Amino acid sequence: MTSLQTRLFGLIACSWGGVLLYFYHSTRVRKYLAPDFHHFILAGGIGILVLGIYSLINPKEKKDSHDHKDHDHDHDHDHEHEGNCDHHHGHDHEHEHAACNHPHEEGHGPLITALLTLVPLTIAMTYSKDTFSFTALSKKRVSIQSVAQNQSGPPFTREDLEKNVSRNELGEFQIRMITAFYAAGDREIQGIFEGLPVELEGRIAPEELSKKKGNRMLIFRKIITCCAADLQMVDVALEFPDGAVRPTPGDWAKAGGILTFETINGDVFPLLKVREVVEAEEPYSEFQLRQ
């Protein structure tokens, strides 16, 4: 690589590193990655930035400071030199490759690299709303049948519920969305939750996403392992009493009511008969981790 190429690559690296640090600093990273991965973004951003700045300052390879007489660095063959090597070709000689640009590195130049990486990155950063549309989310639903197939874990009893789950001031159990959803996959656990007063916290989705129509909306959480690309949605249908105030789709809310289960086309789904839905403060990360 010539010094100019190295410097231009260094600039591209600075841009990539800058993007990572921007996402970390602006907290936009919360919308894309699981909390465990945030420090990778910080470390990666700093690392790429340091590499870029170093290349801007030191674009040329330095010669070794120690003596090379012990190394086998004879150059006993003919080859094409493109650079400014001022030595004879085709005989034994010694040289340093630092000043010599012969073609044993292949790759695209800095302009192509900048064009093909920074343009999509800029477009994505500009147009992303930092969340998936409801249409995209509906494609990421956890299948209720898979819940029944892959149930595992120790037995769960009413005593466990009383002992481990906190309640709000109205005595409603503040259970996790994922717990309510997965209860639909196990007849015994359904028995524990059926008719239970609960409070669920999550984001509100519109009626169009409900499996059944009529005075309904959804409350959902996003569960991920690493990033939003592996995101899945678990949801509980909300059935409102006549005349109840309905929240706005997209709001973060707490929904209180009675948890029950309904069968639609042979599959069991959780359903919350709503007492009240109130807007709530969004948590640092709305993702729930799978493990």
Added chain:
Amino acid sequence: MRLYAPVTQETQEQLSDGSMEFLSIFLEGLPFILLGTLVSGFLGTYLPRGTFEKILPKNPILAIFVSGLLGAIFPVCECAVVPVIRRLVKNGLPVSSALAYMLAAPIFNPVTAISTYKAFGDSIPVTFSRLAMGYMIAVIIALIVSRIAHELFLKPSMKADDHHHHHPRNINAALNNSLRDLMDVGLYFTIGVVLTALLKTTVIDPTSDFWQTLANNSIIGSAGMMVLAFVLSLCSTSDAFIAANFANFRYGPKLAFMVFGPMIDAKLVFLYSTVFRWKFILFLTIAIFILTGAFALLFETQILPMWMDQQSTLPLPS
């Protein structure tokens, strides 16, 4: 007359969703690519030639078998492994051993094993099947490749440096190598992620009736699930949760999804193109496709039923 089509709400949503998909994978993958390129840059600079010839068994076949297991000791994801392999091959690591490690490591490692175990309801048979399939396919392909002349599949720039050039061994050279690798791999990674985001946003809907109808037949189902894995380009540590979600599918197609995806997907083909010729990548895709499909059916029909039946007859612990 209008010269441009109006931007509909749906197009705007797709652009935003595609951008979201792109940024998620890009942000997740880039730090690991940096890690891989730093390792590769320092290995390329400081690792004496022939080191791996000393470490690995002298017998090339045995060396392939051992290389396929290295993911258990040096677990790496599929994004980080490519830059490391580039440098190791240049430094004289036999290509067949490199290939065995590259294909097996994203599957045959403890992190993937744990996530598969949890995703399938603490299932040891499914976890074992996935790891065993990944290892066996990687080894078989490496054994085939070991009998082919390297010129036929390696990019010219990837040939092991047989010349006795003297390259400086200092931090400056190591960082320059890292930068060069980061730019090469980062470029192809970005192209692959753009393609993935486009396909995920516009073409593929895993919940559609089309995918669900594939579930009725394990052969077609396995093929379909491999295509899906190729497009979704998920990390090997998280794909088991997506596979487990396909409730209508039998174990064969699910295993095919979890083995094919970490070995080859839309972003990986571009990363592999920094090491291999495109014709070889096509061969690799077809070979992995056929082998994964065959093993998936074998495990579904022969091995898993035998194991699971045996488990169900075991007395429960008191």
